[in-house]
Amino acid sequence: MTASRQAVMFRLPPLPTIGEIIKLFKLKAEKQLSQNFLLDLRLTDKIVRKAGSLKDAHVCEVGPGPGGITRSILNAGVAEVLLIEKDPRFIPGLQMLSDAAPGKVRIVHGDILTYNKLGKAFPEHLMKNWEDDPPDIHIIGNLPFSVSTPLIIKWLENISKRDGPFRYGRIQMTLTFQKEVGEVDVTVVHFTPLVQPKIEQPFKLVEKVVRTVFQFRRKYCHQSVRVLFPEAERLEKAEQLLKLADVDPILRPTQLSMFHFKSLCDVYRKMCDEDPKLFTYNYRDELTEKRNRKRSRFCKTEDDVI
Numbered sequence: 001m002t003a004s005r006q007a008v009m010f011r012l013p014p015l016p017t018i019g020e021i022i023k024l025f026k027l028k029a030e031k032q033l034s035q036n037f038l039l040d041l042r043l044t045d046k047i048v049r050k051a052g053s054l055k056d057a058h059v060c061e062v063g064p065g066p067g068g069i070t071r072s073i074l075n076a077g078v079a080e081v082l083l084i085e086k087d088p089r090f091i092p093g094l095q096m097l098s099d100a101a102p103g104k105v106r107i108v109h110g111d112i113l114t115y116n117k118l119g120k121a122f123p124e125h126l127m128k129n130w131e132d133d134p135p136d137i138h139i140i141g142n143l144p145f146s147v148s149t150p151l152i153i154k155w156l157e158n159i160s161k162r163d164g165p166f167r168y169g170r171i172q173m174t175l176t177f178q179k180e181v182g183e184v185d186v187t188v189v190h191f192t193p194l195v196q197p198k199i200e201q202p203f204k205l206v207e208k209v210v211r212t213v214f215q216f217r218r219k220y221c222h223q224s225v226r227v228l229f230p231e232a233e234r235l236e237k238a239e240q241l242l243k244l245a246d247v248d249p250i251l252r253p254t255q256l257s258m259f260h261f262k263s264l265c266d267v268y269r270k271m272c273d274e275d276p277k278l279f280t281y282n283y284r285d286e287l288t289e290k291r292n293r294k295r296s297r298f299c300k301t302e303d304d305v306i
Contacts, residue, residue: 010077015098018068021093027066038068038142040185042064051138051174058122060165062151064140065090067097069142074101082121086111112141113150120161120186122261128169130162135169142176143285153207160203166193183187183264199262201269205279209265213253221256222249227283228268241267 016024027037038043038044038104047069048054064070064083067090073081074097081104083094091109091204098105108115128135143151155173158164165171170193194262199206209228216224222242229237243250245263247256272279 010074010101010104011262012071012074012097015071015096015100017065021066021096025066025089025093027089027093037066038186041068041071043186044068044072045075047174047176047186047188048076048140049141050190051140051172054078054138057136057138059138060084060118060121062139062146063143064094065142066093068138070094070105073140074104078104080106081102082106082108084108084110084112084115095220098147113147113154116164119163119167121165122168126168130169132169132198134192137165137171138170139165139171139173140175141173145177147174148177157207160197170195182277198258199265201265205269206261206265209268210261212234213256213261213264217253219252220250221247221253223263224253225264228281229278230281230283231286237271241271 005302018037018041022037022039038047054073056077056079059073059078059081061073061081061083064085065087070081070083083105085091085094085107086109088109091107094105094107098107122137126135126137139155141151152175155164155166156273158166174189174192175189177189212228213224213236222238225241225288226234227304228241239249245260245267247260247264251260
């Protein structure tokens, strides 16, 4: 019997249910960590199917928790799953899964936001050129709200540099996002990196423009883009940016298309090339400096103290 055939036929032996694991190890979802447990294996099977065929694939699961999605991943016939879990309470239950699937599970007790070894986590023979089809490597994760945004930004930067896990090629990601409420409403998003980005500008510049626009998501975009510029030239430069980018100043952030953002980033790049200090400008630094100056007017200096 071939190894491939064995992988397809692999099924986990009888194990305690996820609910029983939670009771056994006295686990409780921590609200401050935005944790929600997925107990229904029919749901976790459905999530894993969104990743496509995992037969003989190598998978990194982020934040497996009590292991619901992990069971569905293993039952999909993977070659190996790497589990990265920050919360030590879940490690004993995950070790039970590892014992039940010898040679198929690696457990790392660590924080995915600071874990820097994914670039060497998989066999080198799986590596593909960026222009090729995605490698047989998948990232799957049930992300709490507190982690989802910084983690996705980190991975997007990895994609732009083709480093970290994406040195292996255009790794696909299947990620779930949950509401922070009792009834769990799950959204599943499947990502495949593009061969060519839609906005061909440095990642830090694109991230700066997008983040600035969306941090005032309820305001018109002419109010948002102002803070890309120092106060002394804010109104003039913001008007210039929107005019050259051909963006209606009274559109709201959620109304802007990919074309709008591409145009904004392209024009902002030209403005930064003309004034290099603009790229490193951060309006929050300017606000902090203002507050410090104001505070100093009401505080004694060391020379005033007798």
